[in-house]
Amino acid sequence: xxxYVIRRLLQMIPTLLGATLLIxxxxxxxxxxxxxxxxxxxxxxxxxxxxxxxxxxxxKPFVVQYLLYLGKxxxxxxxxxxxxxxxxxxxxxxxxxxxxxxxxxVLFEVVVGLIAGIWSGMRQGKFADTFVTVVTLLLxxxxxFVLGGLAQLIFGIRLxxxxxxxxxxxxxxxxxxxxxVLGALSLAYATxxxxxxxxxxxxxxxxxxxxxxxxxxxxxxxxxTLRNSLLPVVTYVGGSIxxxxxxxxxxxRIFNVNGVGSYIYRSINQKDGVGLVGSIxxxxxxxxxxxxxxxxxxxxxxPRISHD
Amino acid sequence: xxxxxxxxxxxxxxxxxxxxxxxxxxxxxxxxxxxxEMAKRPSIHxxxxxxxxxxxxxxxxxxxxVDDLHVEFRMREGVAKAINxxxxxxxxxxxxxxxxxxxxxxxxxxxAIMGILDTPPGYVGQGRVEYCGVDLLTLAEKxxxxxxxxxxxxxxQDALSSLNPxxxxxxxxxxxxxxxxGMNRSDSMARAVExxxxxxxxxxxxxxxxxxxxxxxxxxxxxxIAMAIALDPAVLIADEPTTALDVTVQAQIMDLLKDLQAxxxxxxxxxTHDLGVVADVADRIAVMYAGRLVExxxxxxxxxxxxxxxxxxxxxxxxRLDSKLGDVLPAIGGLPPNLLAMPAGCPFxxxxxxxxxxxxxxxxxxxxxxxxxxxxxCPWWDRLEANHE
Numbered sequence: 030x031x032x033y034v035i036r037r038l039l040q041m042i043p044t045l046l047g048a049t050l051l052i053x054x055x056x057x058x059x060x061x062x063x064x065x066x067x068x069x070x071x072x073x074x075x076x077x078x079x080x081x082x083x084x085x086x087x088x089k090p091f092v093v094q095y096l097l098y099l100g101k102x103x104x105x106x107x108x109x110x111x112x113x114x115x116x117x118x119x120x121x122x123x124x125x126x127x128x129x130x131x132x133x134x135v136l137f138e139v140v141v142g143l144i145a146g147i148w149s150g151m152r153q154g155k156f157a158d159t160f161v162t163v164v165t166l167l168l169x170x171x172x173x174f175v176l177g178g179l180a181q182l183i184f185g186i187r188l189x190x191x192x193x194x195x196x197x198x199x200x201x202x203x204x205x206x207x208x209x210v211l212g213a214l215s216l217a218y219a220t221x222x223x224x225x226x227x228x229x230x231x232x233x234x235x236x237x238x239x240x241x242x243x244x245x246x247x248x249x250x251x252x253x254t255l256r257n258s259l260l261p262v263v264t265y266v267g268g269s270i271x272x273x274x275x276x277x278x279x280x281x282r283i284f285n286v287n288g289v290g291s292y293i294y295r296s297i298n299q300k301d302g303v304g305l306v307g308s309i310x311x312x313x314x315x316x317x318x319x320x321x322x323x324x325x326x327x328x329x330x331x332p333r334i335s336h337d
Numbered sequence: 338x339x340x341x342x343x344x345x346x347x348x349x350x351x352x353x354x355x356x357x358x359x360x361x362x363x364x365x366x367x368x369x370x371x372x373x374e375m376a377k378r379p380s381i382h383x384x385x386x387x388x389x390x391x392x393x394x395x396x397x398x399x400x401x402x403v404d405d406l407h408v409e410f411r412m413r414e415g416v417a418k419a420i421n422x423x424x425x426x427x428x429x430x431x432x433x434x435x436x437x438x439x440x441x442x443x444x445x446x447x448x449a450i451m452g453i454l455d456t457p458p459g460y461v462g463q464g465r466v467e468y469c470g471v472d473l474l475t476l477a478e479k480x481x482x483x484x485x486x487x488x489x490x491x492x493x494q495d496a497l498s499s500l501n502p503x504x505x506x507x508x509x510x511x512x513x514x515x516x517x518x519g520m521n522r523s524d525s526m527a528r529a530v531e532x533x534x535x536x537x538x539x540x541x542x543x544x545x546x547x548x549x550x551x552x553x554x555x556x557x558x559x560x561x562i563a564m565a566i567a568l569d570p571a572v573l574i575a576d577e578p579t580t581a582l583d584v585t586v587q588a589q590i591m592d593l594l595k596d597l598q599a600x601x602x603x604x605x606x607x608x609t610h611d612l613g614v615v616a617d618v619a620d621r622i623a624v625m626y627a628g629r630l631v632e633x634x635x636x637x638x639x640x641x642x643x644x645x646x647x648x649x650x651x652x653x654x655x656x657r658l659d660s661k662l663g664d665v666l667p668a669i670g671g672l673p674p675n676l677l678a679m680p681a682g683c684p685f686x687x688x689x690x691x692x693x694x695x696x697x698x699x700x701x702x703x704x705x706x707x708x709x710x711x712x713x714x715c716p717w718w719d720r721l722e723a724n725h726e
Contacts (some may be wrong), residue, residue: 156523232455238493239501241451241453241490242490242513243483243484243485243486243487256504257501332505
């Protein structure tokens with residue numbers, strides 16, 4: 030197992046390098062002028078444009094730009110963005126907020142998703158099952174910006190349960206509604222997956238054995254069926270963290286959350302390669318680590334899978 | 338014999354029962370019973386709660402009496418009558434083999450006795466399953482759980498899928514002691530090792546923490562058996578215990594079951610379609626067809642002189658070492674009846690080469706005692722016997 034983890038950690042290096050190259054190149058290929066709009070209503074002076082392009086290496090060919098950037102990264106410096114702020118510092122401010130947001134979303138997804146999925150699976154074909162199916166279908170078919178807007182309107186403006194937007198310094202309470210909206214889609218899928226998996230496993234031979242052993246219904250489902258049913262759900266939840274990261278860009282914009290998502294949005298808008306690559310690569314790193322944890326967890330949950 | 342056979346065939350053709358059956362089943366498929374009609378059908382729900390320390394003692398060595406058991410599956414397509422009035426009994430130290438094709442209701446009978454039918458769609462419509470004088474069907478679920486595994490245990494066909502893949506085998510055996518006896522973890526694990534040794538698993542102590550997929554098929558079936566006999570049940574139901582195994586391992590498993598039975602004196606219900614397995618171990622045989630018993634008899638007489646045409650067909654379809662090269666292996670033609678639309682009269686008559694016109698009319702024939710210890714559900718059994726001799 031230790032060997033496996035080390036191998037996976039080493040594999041992350043080329044993955045991360047590849048990610049930086051790809052994002053840098055994508056950003057380089059974007060049309061548009063980063064200095065447009067920097068000097069108010071009128072165009073920037075040629076001296077400023079020349080200084081700006083030189084300062085941020087924009088006058089150099091792509092490969093040189095990229096290598097210069099990489100050289101800094103290797104020294105632990107993620108560079109400075111177009112506002113002349115250290116990217117590392119900007120991320121350090123914003124990461125806690127986004128992590129809090131993601132944590133709320135994942136908790137929501139896992140806790141509510143599992144409970145609803147199990148409830149629905151145990152009452153297959155009954156009202157509870159139909160109810161959960163309809164609600165999840167609704168969540169799946171609704172785009173996040175519609176869901177976010179609706180949540181703001183109903184819970185923020187009408188009912189006044191939550192603040193409509195999160196603002197600069199957001200705590201758990203302010204982030205609760207954005208987190209729930211962010212987790213809603215993954216929640217719907219996790220619920221359905223749990224339900225299907227449970228229903229499938231309830232028909233399994235070993236569940237019949239468990240009943241023949243004289244075990245209670247609680248033990249039959251809670252211990253013998255659930256452990257097997259949760260295997261695909263664990264895989265899905267691990268993968269969904271990536272989707273949450275992507276979703277955070279939209280959700281943070283809707284609720285005006287000052288997190289990594291907003292920073293990425295701003296960087297894309299301004300064609301700010303250094304800011305963009307640094308922030309996205311950090312997301313990729315989180316995603317890789319979560320996936321490693323899921324894979325390790327998987328071999329613990331399912332003894333048939335071995336990493337040795 | 339040839340005359341009788343031709344006569345039977347002629348009858349089948351003359352009455353054209355095949356067409357009638359098709360029409361009947363088509364009509365039933367077109368108009369399946371409504372949900373309300375389904376819910377109205379009678380079924381048994383037990384409510385009697387027994388004392389936790391109830392002692393089970395068989396009277397005159399009689400462990401189990403199944404009387405007029407009916408099981409049906411209520412589905413959208415209609416009601417499939419899987420078991421239609423099955424009655425038999427089992428004594429201490431006795432091995433009863435239930436023999437039949439796939440879909441004849443052998444496994445469903447076992448599941449109804451255990452109380453592990455999938456409900457819905459499976460329901461016990463009527464009947465009694467008496468264990469040591471108590472009708473299990475009247476017991477509340479809580480009380481039945483105490484009987485299951487403790488008094489009546491069961492092993493299944495495919496031990497790989499029947500054991501939980503994510504728990505160590507020792508844990509799964511020990512669970513019996515933990516749940517039924519309230520034993521702690523280490524004591525129950527020690528007992529699990531003892532049991533694994535008792536079913537001859539080599540290096541039991543080292544393997545107690547292994548998972549089912551790390552064992553061979555035969556070893557897995559031994560673990561199933563160890564789990565089933567953990568609490569010294571009085572009745573063991575083995576549902577095709579050797580079907581998934583290769584022949585040499587089959588013999589080992591049957592020997593093991595025989596030895597365990599000799600040690601503990603438990604009654605064994607052996608469900609199988611393998612006539613070879615039955616001949617060696619069973620005391621009595623009950624042949625099932627389309628959810629009914631068609632013949633019950635001690636092993637020797639049944640093999641020597643089958644009374645029911647279906648039993649005869651089964652025996653004939655066993656490959657024999659003394660058959661000539663190039664001989665075609667006899668088989669019972671046709672398919673088992675559709676449980677949703679059972680033919681009128683004897684359920685076997687469409688496939689029976691001795692069938693007469695009367696066979697396709699009225700109710701299915703009842704089991705009739707032909708000689709002490711034997712019964713057959715065919716009014717023309719004596720003709721078959723005369724013909725057979």
